Amino acid sequence: MEVGFLGLGIMGKAMATNLLNHGFRVTVWNRTLAKCQELVALGATVGETPASVVAKCNYTIAMLSDPAAALSVVFDKNGVLEQIGSGKGYVDMSTVDAATSSKISEAVRQKGGTFLEAPVSGSKKPAEDGQLVILAAGDKALYDDMVPAFDVLGKKSFFLGEIGNGAKMKLVVNMIMGSMMNCLSEGLCLADKSGLSPQTLLDVLDLGGIANPMFKLKGPAMIQGSYNPAFPLKHQQKDMRLALALGDENAVAMPVSAAANEAFKKARSLGLGDSDFSAVYEVVKGAGGSGQA
Numbered sequence: 001m002e003v004g005f006l007g008l009g010i011m012g013k014a015m016a017t018n019l020l021n022h023g024f025r026v027t028v029w030n031r032t033l034a035k036c037q038e039l040v041a042l043g044a045t046v047g048e049t050p051a052s053v054v055a056k057c058n059y060t061i062a063m064l065s066d067p068a069a070a071l072s073v074v075f076d077k078n079g080v081l082e083q084i085g086s087g088k089g090y091v092d093m094s095t096v097d098a099a100t101s102s103k104i105s106e107a108v109r110q111k112g113g114t115f116l117e118a119p120v121s122g123s124k125k126p127a128e129d130g131q132l133v134i135l136a137a138g139d140k141a142l143y144d145d146m147v148p149a150f151d152v153l154g155k156k157s158f159f160l161g162e163i164g165n166g167a168k169m170k171l172v173v174n175m176i177m178g179s180m181m182n183c184l185s186e187g188l189c190l191a192d193k194s195g196l197s198p199q200t201l202l203d204v205l206d207l208g209g210i211a212n213p214m215f216k217l218k219g220p221a222m223i224q225g226s227y228n229p230a231f232p233l234k235h236q237q238k239d240m241r242l243a244l245a246l247g248d249e250n251a252v253a254m255p256v257s258a259a260a261n262e263a264f265k266k267a268r269s270l271g272l273g274d275s276d277f278s279a280v281y282e283v284v285k286g287a288g289g290s291g292q293a
């Protein structure tokens with residue numbers, strides 16, 4: 001199967017590499033074109049623009065940072081829309097809001113193409129290992145066509161129905177994850193300040209009912225103050241912002257998530273946007289450290 005791939009950031013690079021390793025023919029494009037060279041070494045071909053990738057491939061996947069990037073790659077000059085049409089499918093796996101996804105879907109369909117949103121749960125390592133969870137919605141025939149690629153990229157894919165449902169599911173999941181990360185940060189801080197070992201706290205958590213892979217993976221690095229980005233904090237804050245807007249639309253009060261969003265915003269203001277999202281621990285430590293015991 002031949003696929004185009006737009007966006008070679010942390011996730012896109014891992015996903016495109018995986019497809020190449022499994023025998024897919026892949027044509028890549030990235031805004032910073034130099035980043036394509038690593039993929040060329042693995043057998044990829046380079047497209048000079050998103051439009052040229054779509055012209056070459058019947059199926060094109062995008063993995064871009066945020067709604068602005070997702071829209072730009074489709075609607076701007078040399079964008080996807082210039083070449084999309086009958087017989088061509090476009091699959092956006094970026095995390096965006098439902099309105100962004102709907103706008104892209106309508107434009108692609110107006111040109112005769114098909115569209116699927118397919119954001120993913122799982123980070124850099126699951127992307128490298130083909131263990132993502134794919135949350136697809138939109139054109140069912142395109143979903144069926146993409147199953148061979150999804151089987152390589154993920155351990156499970158869901159088809160969630162109409163456009164917007166994949167985006168919303170992803171935002172709900174990441175809203176929960178961002179709140180949990182803040183809660184873990186407060187717990188580590190509280191353990192430390194009250195004379196307990198943060199590592200022992202992690203050991204206790206891992207044996208109980210709230211054990212989870214995120215605490216197990218991120219906790220030890222947080223204790224070391226190490227925030228090598230797997231999931232950049234600026235993207236987690238974007239997801240909190242979009243999830244809170246979804247709560248607003250649906251009149252759902254989310255005070256816990258709103259507080260978590262403030263902590264991520266604060267972290268961004270401290271220059272931690274490109275660090276891993278677990279760097280929100282630095283904000284919690286700062287707040288916790290300013291007063292008397």
Ligand SMILES: NC(=O)C1=CN([C@@H]2O[C@H](COP(=O)(O)OP(=O)(O)OC[C@H]3O[C@@H](n4cnc5c(N)ncnc54)[C@H](OP(=O)(O)O)[C@@H]3O)[C@@H](O)[C@H]2O)C=CC1
Pocket residue numbers: 006007008009010011012030031032033035063064065066068069072073093094095096120121122123124230231232235236
């Ligand atoms: N990292 C993770 O753990 C996960 C991330 N996601 C989601 O996947 C998406 C990608 O994440 P990730 O790979 O981590 O992000 P990165 O920041 O590593 O990569 C972002 C990509 O978007 C491109 N980009 C940014 N702005 C524009 C623009 N205006 N026009 C064209 N291209 C643009 C970048 O190009 P350039 O190289 O030129 O900057 C790069 O290819 C995000 O929506 C994120 O929320 C989902 C699940 C997990």
Ligand SMILES: O=CCCC(=O)O
Pocket residue numbers: 095120121122123174231
């Ligand atoms: O959007 C990023 C999700 C990261 C994860 O699921 O671990």
